[in-house]
Amino acid sequence: MMFKQEPGRFYINDESGKMIAEITYKYIGEYIAATHTFVDPVLRGQGIAQKLVDEVVRLSRSEGKKIDPVCPYVKNLFEKDMQYSDVYLKR
Structure with a gap:
């Protein structure tokens, strides 16, 4: 699955151009805040949200x-999966 990237987000649109999945983020000083993840209900359960996280x-x-x-x-996801421990900014 190929995601598109714009400043502050990765996303995918369906054939009609409707956004069907995205993750938003913003730069804050020396770190990146992952602020929101959305996957259209029809696509849930297919691992798309995790793939979006993997892009960030x-x-x-x-x-x-x-x-x-x-x-x-x-x-x-970060708390359950150790593969993200190197990037997890714990607060």
Whole structure:
């Protein structure tokens, strides 16, 4: 699945151009805040939200920044999966 990127978000649109999944983030000083994750109900349960998180994680690793998981989904994922421990900004 190929996500599009704009400043502050990764997303995917359906064939009609409707946004069907996205993650938003913002730079705050030396870290990235993952602020919101959305997946259209028809697509839920397919791992798309985690793939969106992985895009922000890839970005943060390439820039040497930690991620503040403001979004509850991202925070829950970071707390359950140790593969994100290197980027998890715990508060």
